[in-house]
């Protein structure tokens with residue numbers, strides 16, 4: 001199915017099946033994703049695009065009655081790693097394969113603390129390091145100039161588009177290699193959507209980006225590769 005050259009591949013998925021109880025959601029998905037590119041996952045509602053995204057960083061594992069078989073490999077820290085290998089730390093995996101959700105989900109705390117939160121969780125205590133990385137993440141998410149004078153304000157006072165960029169900054173602060181975004185602009189107006197699309201295009205030099213989107217105009221604007229899901233599996237993969 002994939003015609004991405006092996007050297008350029010970041011993620012490869014083989015024979016992936018996914019079930020909620022006895023219901024098959026994904027059936028024999030075989031697909032690869034290129035590095036330093038934006039791949040969009042598109043297709044009708046309910047075909048399992050969000051579920052597929054969750055298989056890449058094991059986010060589904062806490063859901064009741066969910067089961068998966070198959071293989072997910074991602075080239076991380078320069079070597080191919082089986083995401084479901086016994087020795088794989090889920091915490092480490094999610095630092096390297098970060099996720100941004102449909103609705104912005106800032107934590108009920110200041111802008112600064114939202115971004116510092118993953119750093120603190122991972123044990124970073126040096127205030128200068130934290131401050132520098134918070135600024136760097138906000139710069140990468142094209143939000144710094146808008147918030148640098150109000151870092152102590154509650155993050156929930158930001159606009160919807162700013163909140164989503166804050167969530168992108170929070171995902172970027174751990175310097176992930178892969179960024180997964182599930183319909184990241186569906187709650188935003190056109191102007192905020194354009195800002196986020198531009199931001200994602202600017203990020204692909206650093207990262208591999210997968211975006212679930214059912215907006216065809218968006219898919220055409222931002223994609224390097226388009227992966228189309230239908231009938232519980234990948235039905236087409238095209239390069240733009």
Ligand SMILES: Nc1ncnc2c1ncn2[C@@H]1O[C@H](COP(=O)(O)OP(=O)(O)OP(=O)(O)O)[C@@H](O)[C@H]1O
Pocket residue numbers: 020025044045046047048049050051052063214
């Ligand atoms: N936690 C869950 N438990 C049981 N069934 C679920 C769960 N989450 C999703 N489903 C079902 O799995 C199927 C696939 O859902 P999923 O959200 O992955 O599809 P999608 O392609 O992303 O759809 P959309 O574009 O509407 O978000 C749907 O029928 C959904 O109802």
